[in-house]
Amino acid sequence: MKTFIRTLFAAPVCAALLVSACLARDVTDSMGTVTVPDAPKRVVVLTNEGTEALLALGVVPVGAANSWNGDPWWAHITDAMAGAEPVGKESAVNLEMVAALEPDLILANKQRHEEIHPQLTAIAPTVMSQELRGNWKINFRLYAEALGLEEKAREAIADYDAAVDSLRGELGENLQEQVSVIRFVPGQIRIYQLDSFSGVLLKDIGFNRPANQNVEDFAIRTGKESIPDMDGDRIFFFTYDTGDGKGTALEEDVLSDPLWNSLSAVQAGNVHQVSDAIWNTAGGILAARLMLKDIADIYGVE
Structure with missing residues (x-):
């Protein structure tokens, strides 16, 4: 422990004589x-979404929070993360591992890491985004500013926006559908609203949402009694399982329930299971691009 404390407070950002040259820019964060x-x-x-931001900007971190259900990374980023060291889950960062990597910059999040902010700043300059919700672009721009890659960020967002515009045009009358987004997690069902990762993207494309989901909030947390409130012209659902099978068991319980099978979307065959990582948990620009692809595939458009 004494060795760790010495490392924590001694890990240099730059050699003492070079600090003024190395620490060169001010960034306003949360x-x-x-x-x-x-x-x-x-x-x-x-954060998982921060990792996606770095990769999209052409930066491979020396260390990163483990993907929530990865080993240690999500499948869609595993190849790109070659050489990066996992430092624990977003909610359980191993500070000793972070310090051992001798970073010159840490990207963190106030919602997740406010309590360990003093320890992080003792290791290296730490830029903290505010929240982890739907609009990944807010944090993406902040991370890009911290890295001095604002122009790359503008290009990446412009490319994404162009892909959204293109898909919107291809979907045409399909956008008149009211699409419902449901997530099964251990002990809980979530009906997602507009201020969620999938909600922001679906709104960007131009989809309608059922009235209870067309709200600038995150999600309704509920149980099987609310199955009738999950209906729409089309339902997308995904499941988060912590490894004990409880999320999957809840999914199977709901999907076999007579109430679920009475929903109009179910009876019409308009129910689609999609990836929890892509549609929710990864939360960054790479997942957003893959979610666009999922939607194009489901609707059979280019």
Whole structure:
């Protein structure tokens, strides 16, 4: 422990004589103002969506929070993360591992890491995004600013927006459907609303939502008694399982329930199981692009 504490408070951002040259820019984040290196070389990122932001900007972190259900990374980023070290889940960061990587910049999130902010800043300059909700672009722009890659971020967002515009045009009258988004997690069903990862993307495309989902909020947390409230012209559902099978068991219980089978979307054959990682948990630009592809495939458009 003494060795760790010495490392924690001694891990250099730059050699003492080079601090003024290395710490060259100020970034305003959720905690205030942070002076960051002009061109950080060793970045640790502590959220799944932040990891996707770095990869989209051409930066492979030296360390990153484990993907929630990855081993240690989501399948869609595993190849790109070659050489990166896992440092624990977003909600259980291993500070000793972070310090051992000697980062010159840490990207974190206030919602997840406010309590360990002092320890993180003792290791390296730490830029903290505010929330983890639907609009990934907000955090993406902040991380890009911290990295000095604002122009790359603008290009990446412009490419994404162009893909959304193209898909919107291809979907045409399909956008008149009211689409419902349901998630099964251990002990709970969530009916997702507009301020969620999938909700923001579906709104960007132009889909309608059932009245109870067409609300600027995150989700309705409920149980089987609310199955009638899950209906729409089309239902997308995904399941988060922690490894004990409880999420999957809940999914199977609901999908076999007579109430579920009475829903109009079920009877019409308009129910689609999609990836929890892509539609919700990964939460970043790479998942957003893959979600666009899923929608195009489901509707049979280019």
